[in-house]
Amino acid sequence: MKILSKGGGKRLYYDGHVHTPFCPHGSNDTFEKYIERAISLGIKGISFTEHAPLPKNFADPTPAKDSAMLYSDLNHYFQKLQKVKKTYKKFITIKTGLEIDFIEGYEQETEQLLREVSPELDDAILSVHFLQIEGKHFCMDYDENVFEEMVRKSGSLALVYKNYFSAVKKSVKHSFKSFQPLRIGHITLAKKFQKLFPADFSIEEDIHNILIEISERGMSLDYNGAGAVKPFCGEPYPPSWIIKEAQKRKIPLVYGSDAHSAKGLGQGLEQLDQYAKLTSPLLLDRAK
Ligand SMILES: [Zn+2]
Numbered sequence: 001m002k003i004l005s006k007g008g009g010k011r012l013y014y015d016g017h018v019h020t021p022f023c024p025h026g027s028n029d030t031f032e033k034y035i036e037r038a039i040s041l042g043i044k045g046i047s048f049t050e051h052a053p054l055p056k057n058f059a060d061p062t063p064a065k066d067s068a069m070l071y072s073d074l075n076h077y078f079q080k081l082q083k084v085k086k087t088y089k090k091f092i093t094i095k096t097g098l099e100i101d102f103i104e105g106y107e108q109e110t111e112q113l114l115r116e117v118s119p120e121l122d123d124a125i126l127s128v129h130f131l132q133i134e135g136k137h138f139c140m141d142y143d144e145n146v147f148e149e150m151v152r153k154s155g156s157l158a159l160v161y162k163n164y165f166s167a168v169k170k171s172v173k174h175s176f177k178s179f180q181p182l183r184i185g186h187i188t189l190a191k192k193f194q195k196l197f198p199a200d201f202s203i204e205e206d207i208h209n210i211l212i213e214i215s216e217r218g219m220s221l222d223y224n225g226a227g228a229v230k231p232f233c234g235e236p237y238p239p240s241w242i243i244k245e246a247q248k249r250k251i252p253l254v255y256g257s258d259a260h261s262a263k264g265l266g267q268g269l270e271q272l273d274q275y276a277k278l279t280s281p282l283l284l285d286r287a288k
């Protein structure tokens with residue numbers, strides 16, 4: 001696959017959102033396999049951002065409880081990354097990252113984890129995947145059946161969106177002190193099944209408010225290609241009109257394939273807004 005911009009020139013880019021063999025719901029592709037494919041695609045850098053271990057007192061609502069990496073694997077994950085960083089130093093920039101779940105009510109546990117991993121971390125994405133409805137947690141991007149249940153339990157699709165955007169906004173506004181992740185993950189994940197559950201309401205105001213908060217804090221956006229290749233979504237997270245609004249507010253955009261296999265690197269890139277200026281991640285200042 002050639003990554004070409006619409007102008008025909010090669011679009012050099014950084015992939016800031018990549019999963020790894022440590023993901024229990026991903027592929028077993030090795031780091032080396034990801035990295036070598038990235039080099040062959042001309043990618044200039046990668047942040048490996050595995051789903052960080054969930055808080056110990058949080059019950060993963062997915063059937064196989066496989067939403068995130070195991071806490072007991074963390075050291076091994078960091079060691080492996082240190083090793084590949086050295087091996088591939090001359091060929092590609094590799095950053096050690098995590099995709100951190102923002103789960104309302106578990107902020108303290110999350111801060112504790114961030115504090116613990118901070119000496120190892122160069123980069124981090126803060127994402128919302130879990131929403132609470134009537135006291136029960138749901139993984140909103142798990143599949144269309146779970147999503148349908150969420151709509152039913154909430155009373156309407158609009159209320160699922162409200163719930164999601166409210167959580168995203170809280171994730172932006174919450175202070176994890178000096179351990180703050182600097183990038184907000186896939187801010188329109190609620191649209192993952194939009195072809196099955198089309199929205200007949202506007203999300204402009206919610207998006208507007210979220211973008212203001214992101215820009216005030218100098219954070220950046222995960223411009224995530226995975227939505228574009230999801231059959232029921234068909235657009236990146238977020239779509240172009242939001243990207244335009246983000247650019248008006250000078251919010252940095254970091255492309256993320258959200259690949260869960262080496263083959264997924266670069267996915268959705270061609271569906272991104274061709275005028276969007278992609279950038280490398282702002283790195284955490286404790287990065288070494
Ligand atoms: Zn995943």
Ligand SMILES: [Zn+2]
Pocket residue numbers: 099127129185186
């Ligand atoms: Zn995610």
